[in-house]
Amino acid sequence: MQPVTKPQKNNNGRIPIIPRQTKTRMTIIVLVVVLLYAIAAFFTKAYPNRIITGFPHVIDFVKDDLFPPNWSYYKTVSTRLLETWNMALLSTTLATLFCLPFAFLMASNINTNKYVYSIVRFGMNVLRTIPELILALILVAVVGLGPLSGVGALFLFSLGILAKLLSESIESIDKGPLEAIRASGGNVFQVIRYGAMPQILPHFTSYSLYVLEINVRASVVLGFVGAGGIGQILRQQLNLFRFDNVATIIIMTFIAVTIIDMISTRIRERLV
């Protein structure tokens, strides 16, 4: 659009502070957002006032039902939390290993074949759109109940994220070293190993840890469809209305996630 330069006058002779076109555009944007929100609030019954009136209910629930937690339940919870962590760890490890070839194929500065590039990119994008829970659902049907399907689901889920993140940092690396190796007769694997890897290693490690954090959270959900971990007992206790046990699960999960996040963030800060 044309930038407005000269001060203009509108109908009633007033000088606008914001040029009319800009003002109209902003008004339209605001109206659209408000309208979308009105529709969304209508469908979900989450009107603005109910946002506020909802909270006393939450506080009542926490006070009356969740407290006091049943601490004697901690043993079961710990076993399941360990399982959750193991699922996250193993799936992240697998994703870390398998994402490398995909990431390089998704990086336009390494993979110069347009078709392969587009196909891999499209596949990984689709993978990232599938919610991890639905992946777990499908895997449970194929592999059977238990943590193995959880690991599989998280692996597929994080493969897409990791390949995407990594390919972006591959695309932003310094071209100099790559060209130098190519110029001295290196093949594509040598270019990757000696030109690209040293440059992306810190990012790679950092992203892997980040994905580990995501997977720890995601693995909480998987148990709901029978793919192992803490979610399995969470669903079970919810169905039994044993909110005291649910409280133990919530609190211990919160603590575990916080600790894992803290350690991971600390390491990531040191890396980059």
Added chain:
Amino acid sequence: MIEFKNVSLTYPNGHQGLKNVNLKLNDGEFIVVVGLSGAGKSTLIRSINQLVKPTEGELIIDGENTLNFKEKQLRQLRTKIGMIFQNYNLVKRTSVLKNVLSGRLGHTGTIRSLLGLYPQEDVKLALESLDRVGIVEKAYIRADQLSGGQQQRVSIARALTQKPKVILADEPVASLDPPTSHIVMKDLKKINREDNITTLVNLHFIDMAMEYADRIIGMRAGEVVFDGPASSVTEKTFEEIYGRKIKEDDVLGGDEK
């Protein structure tokens, strides 16, 4: 009239920014403050609108000791003092006009201003100010799309829109090239003459100081070591203020007219 009476300023870390300063700044004067880096030029200028607050003495503006002012009075005082900064301090992402209008904030009620409802006279005033610094055609352009010199003129227009009695300029040309520096200084001088606005400018370059100032104040280590009409100043005076020989760096050069 602005009068410093035995004003001293100690920073929280114990550093003495001003030491027993006594000055009388007359209405309509164009005063240039010179001194080496760290001499206390900025401190002197900023203590007038209390961006830093002197810890001792009296600072009398129009007969009142401003150091006793409460928040509200202080804001009132600040509306009458325009300030120009080395780095322009504009909101880069908004239009030039909005930046200039923000000079009226102190005169506009909070609610009204938050809704962006400036009175029409203010908008006219803002455009007039822009016209006076010669960039009215840029009114609706985003500030970050202007050159440094143009941005500094926007910030002068912002100060003008305050209808100030005093303008403080802390190294207004330090980020500009020589020709642009002269344009900005000429704008300041013209406004000083036309509106009889007391103008206090910090400068690094002695030739510029001599060219534009009515009166020159020299500072060293927080003390005023020279105060006199520009006509009485020679290279020797600067050597005394700086406590060293004049170097090439101290002279800007460029357009002298």
Added chain:
Amino acid sequence: MNLDKQYNIQRPDRTKYWMKFGFITFILATLYTIAFTTTDLSYSGSSLSAFDMFKRLFFDTFFDPVVHERIPQYIGYMFETLAIAFAGTMIGAILAIPIGFLAAKNMSGHFSSIGKGILNGIRAFPEILFAVIFVASVGMGPYAGVLAIGINSIGMLGKLYSEVIESIDMTVVEALKASGASRLQAMWFGVIPQVIPEFSSYAIYRFEIDVRASTVLGIVGAGGIGAPIILASNQRAWEQVGMMLIIIIVVVTIIDYLSAYIRKKIV
């Protein structure tokens, strides 16, 4: 031949490096040993081969009469999912503003650690746990989902907002104060224009995440397309699951593209 001697090269001291290397290896070995010994990763058999599953999900689904009949219904569920995500993001994006300011060091000084603490607490809470709590306290349905999405978005957006605020140019605020503006005015005119583009960009980005998140909330009864998916999978109606999955993939992809496009325009 000893080259080091010949050229008089000092070998760098590598003990520290090896110690670190050994330590990390030890930790990793321990973690993996624990993982493989405590978790039963055996294959427990299944009713369906991977190939059959794939075929039913993504091929048979187009020829299933029940699926055809229910497509409008599925689209309705997807709309509900989007509505949950949108309303949740909106709440989160607005409430994150005051908390973001509270958590920004250049705005609230010492108090910023309070804001940071709140935000870290929220972010350590997996979404599903919020959903569980909200469903149990306000009842099943999308309303609980909106609350869960909303509060979770506050956690991430508040943190990102505070980082944006901490990176702005504070000299503008000083300039406005010098011209006699009140504190509120100086904030409104000096800070808000600088942060609005990034704030909106992050909110849109968060909407992408929230759309994905709200597809699974149905599992705890918090509305959206999650519940019918679980139902269909319990009935082994993989053709139906497949169609809903395709709808999710298409809608999420479209939203990702739109979001990236808008965000590029904003900043």
